[in-house]
Amino acid sequence: GEDVEQSLFLSVREGDSSVINCTYTDSSSTYLYWYKQEPGAGLQLLTYIFSNMDMKQDQRLTVLLNKKDKHLSLRIADTQTGDSAIYFCADGGGGNKLTFGTGTQLKVEL
Amino acid sequence: GAVVSQHPSRVICKSGTSVKIECRSLDFQATTMFWYRQFPKKSLMLMATSNEGSKATYEQGVEKDKFLINHASLTLSTLTVTSAHPEDSSFYICSARNQETQYFGPGTRLLVL
Numbered sequence: 001g002e003d004v005e006q007s008l009f010l011s012v013r014e015g016d017s018s019v020i021n022c023t024y025t026d027s028s029s030t031y032l033y034w035y036k037q038e039p040g041a042g043l044q045l046l047t048y049i050f051s052n053m054d055m056k057q058d059q060r061l062t063v064l065l066n067k068k069d070k071h072l073s074l075r076i077a078d079t080q081t082g083d084s085a086i087y088f089c090a091d092g093g094g095g096n097k098l099t100f101g102t103g104t105q106l107k108v109e110l
Numbered sequence: 111g112a113v114v115s116q117h118p119s120r121v122i123c124k125s126g127t128s129v130k131i132e133c134r135s136l137d138f139q140a141t142t143m144f145w146y147r148q149f150p151k152k153s154l155m156l157m158a159t160s161n162e163g164s165k166a167t168y169e170q171g172v173e174k175d176k177f178l179i180n181h182a183s184l185t186l187s188t189l190t191v192t193s194a195h196p197e198d199s200s201f202y203i204c205s206a207r208n209q210e211t212q213y214f215g216p217g218t219r220l221l222v223l
Contacts, residue, residue, distance in 0.1 A: 043214040
């Protein structure tokens with residue numbers, strides 16, 4: 001079946017950029033998503049990218065997609081303490097289902 | 111973005127009782143909703159796909175008689191955990207599909223004593 005992998009932890013200083021990486025295996029992916037989860041809460045859709053795009057920018061967020069290598073990244077510019085959360089990438093392959101990565105815990109230090 | 115609500119947000123019940131969780135899409139119609147379960151510090155596990163007006167599609171290993179899903183309208187899906195046991199304690203999250211995107215509810219924390 002499909003597999004989505006992420007590193008488990010990332011620690012950055014406030015004001016620096018954060019880059020969260022994700023790899024996936026499903027070559028039929030149509031859309032790829034980034035969600036944010038704060039403690040005890042549901043998932044908040046941050047952004048998504050269509051599979052025929054290489055890059056998408058939305059304010060402080062930049063998504064890069066390397067379809068050949070099946071690699072997705074999320075860059076958060078000027079990271080703030082409010083960005084501390086778990087970030088999930090998700091692969092929207094064939095059909096309705098999403099396959100989620102393991103989640104990356106982002107810790108922003110002062 | 112689209113809004114999805116869940117009710118209740120937290121529930122504590124005794125072992126052997128049943129608990130119903132509601133998932134509503136507030137500003138769009140959703141023919142497809144999804145139910146996930148999340149264990150502490152883990153990713154989301156898809157339990158089932160809820161289709162309006164038809165039977166839910168369950169993932170492998172999920173007991174359909176234990177986790178009853180009803181999607182009676184285009185804005186409401188319910189998950190009933192029947193004869194709950196302590197091992198059913200978890201965080202249950204629903205999502206509703208709107209075009210190419212799934213929007214998630216805030217989750218329901220279930221604790222079975």
